[in-house]
Amino acid sequence: MPELPEVEALVRFLDGATAGRTVVAADVAAIAALKTHRPPVSALVGRRVQGWSRRGKWLVLTVDADARAAVDADPDAAGPLHLAAHLARGGWVRRHETAPTTPVRPRLGGSSRGASLALRLRLDDGSGVDLTEAGTRKRLAVHVVTAPEDVEAIRTLGVEPLSADFTAERLGDLLHARNQQVKGLLRDQHAVAGIGNAYSDEILHAAGVSPFALTRSFDDDGVAHLHATVVATLRAAVAAASGRPAAELKDAKRAGMRVHGRTGAACPVCGDTVREVSFADSSLQYCATCQTGGTVLADRRTSKFLR
Template structure:
């Protein structure tokens, strides 16, 4: 799943490639991916891209009304000053950019189709210079979400997002307040989008490894020094990942993410810090990776849903 660094890189990529471009076509291939109907996705046609933004893991393409839009000359178009194409790539979605986007008609489908690792087209957007992008999704569990809204806050998942971890307001004191608010496993707090926006399964593993902290340590058990260590790790890990992703084309971001991981996705490989074997705890729909030497004092976590330290 793309997380804050990859989404930030995609936003910068789209902002650079599309600002000032006019949308000439929006073709929906998977109707199930489109979560809104008013305004319709066709309302984006004829609008000019004013820029791209990020809200946690959500991408937001801002589309402005050009002069004469929504007048007598084009009465069928909504005259909202600004519309937003907001989308969440979920676990298996991706954005594929083309300097010359296909112009062949796209046939809409009512439900998800395809499976396995085949990426299925969900939405195609084309611009006046011939470029464009496809939103695709692989796998059988279709979670890609596309919204056309007048304000991003109309999307409930955006409206309820927590603090951005790279914002100046995300201080060690702010993190300590979140930890004290509810006693929970620290990995769960880092992944909770209503608390901290943009961190997912992969980067929470990396942050906790950098902080030398067990993923199952309860938040109210942290000392001020331990809170400060986790806070510093958040800034270090995300800052390095954003820098590594910046300027890369969309096609390279997945490989760049994988190559930068120290423990996540590296079960059985040596920890780059101490050389111990990276271990895994599996759950029904995900897994986490950690280093016992660096994070749990050498103790191995039981591989079950309600894991506790083995005695």
Template sequence: MPELPEVESLARFLTERAGGHTVAAVQVGAISALKTFAPPPDALVGKVVHDVRRHGKWLDLATEDGPHLVLHLARAGWLRWSEQLPTTPVRPGKSPLALRLRLDDGAGFDLTEAGTRKRLAIHVVDDPTQVELVSSLGVDPLGEEFTVDRLAELAAARNQQVKGLLRDQRQIAGIGNAYSDEILHAAHMSPFALSRSLTRDQLERLHAVVREVLTDALATSSGRPAAELKDAKRRGMRVHGRTGEACPVCGDVVREVSFADRSLQYCATCQTGGTPLADRRLSRLLR
């Protein structure tokens, strides 16, 4: 799933490439992905792209005096840019193509989603805050409001696993499964540590690492075309998605805990005092 660094890079790329151009055509290929009906998608046609912004893991293509195209790529969605899009009509069906947006110069992008579990979300709205999952987003971890004190408030609000705190979009917006693994590894912290148990020193370290990991990932992805962002993200991972490989810090094996629809990766030596976490959904949590 694209997370803050990749979505921010997509926003910057689209602002640079699409900004100032007029939307020439919008075609929907997957009705199920379109979550709104008014304004209709073709309300974007004839509008000039003013800016493309990021809200957490959401992309917001804003037009001048017109609607916003707000989208969430979910787990298997992606934005595929082309300097010359096909002009043939998009036919709804079993194709992975969910939406095509073409600009006045012939360039534009396809929104696609692989797999059978369709979670790609496309909204056409007058204001992005009309999307409830956007209006309810928590603090941006690269914004000025994300301070150690704010993190401490979130940690104290309810006693939860720190992995869950980092991934909860209503608390901290933009971090998903992959970067939460990377952050906790760099912070030498168990993913199952309870938030209210964290000391001030641990919170300060966690805050600094969140900023560092996301800033470094953004620097790596910045300026890359959309087609390269997924591979750049995978190459930058130190533990996430690297089960069975050697930890780059201590050399111990990277371990995994599997859940119903996802998994997490960690290093026992670096994060849990050498104790492996039980790999079952209802395992006892490390405190």
């Protein structure tokens, strides 16, 4: 799943490639991916791209106002519009220098594991942007709205971890609000926006903290250390991804992981074996030597969490 660093890199890539262009076609291929109907996707056509931005893991395209909409059936769409997309586990972005012009055939769903088209935007210079989704579990979500905050999942996002609002004090308040496992807190989009399974593994490994450490066990020094590690890890990942085209970001993310997705490999810090805890539909990776004092964590499928 694309997380904050990859989505930020996509924003920068797409912004440089499409800003100032005009949308000449907006075609939905996967009807189930479209979560809104007013304004319609067609309202994007004829508008100039103002730019792209990020909200947590959400990718947001903003197009300019269209005075013609004021006299149409939906006058609320006269102002700027936003296409907000959550790529979920299998979603991705593909940019075309020359976009296909063949008609897009809408479909209700599909079981294909390969990447399939969900939405295509064509621009006035002949280029285009596709939203695609791979896998059989289709969770890509696309909203066309008059403000990004019209999407509840965006409106209820927690603090951005690379913003000035994300202080050690703010993190401490989140950690101590209720006693839970620290990995769960870092992944909670209502608490901290943009961190998912992969970067929570990386952050906790860099901090030398067990994924099952309880949040109220962090003293002031522990909070400060975790805060610094969150910021440093994400800044480094954003820097590594910045400037890369969309086609290279997935491989760059995998190559940059120290423990996530590296079960059985040697920890790059201590040389111990990277271990895994599996859940119903996900898993986490960690180093026992670096993070748990040598204790191997129990698998959730067979026993209780070790904390």
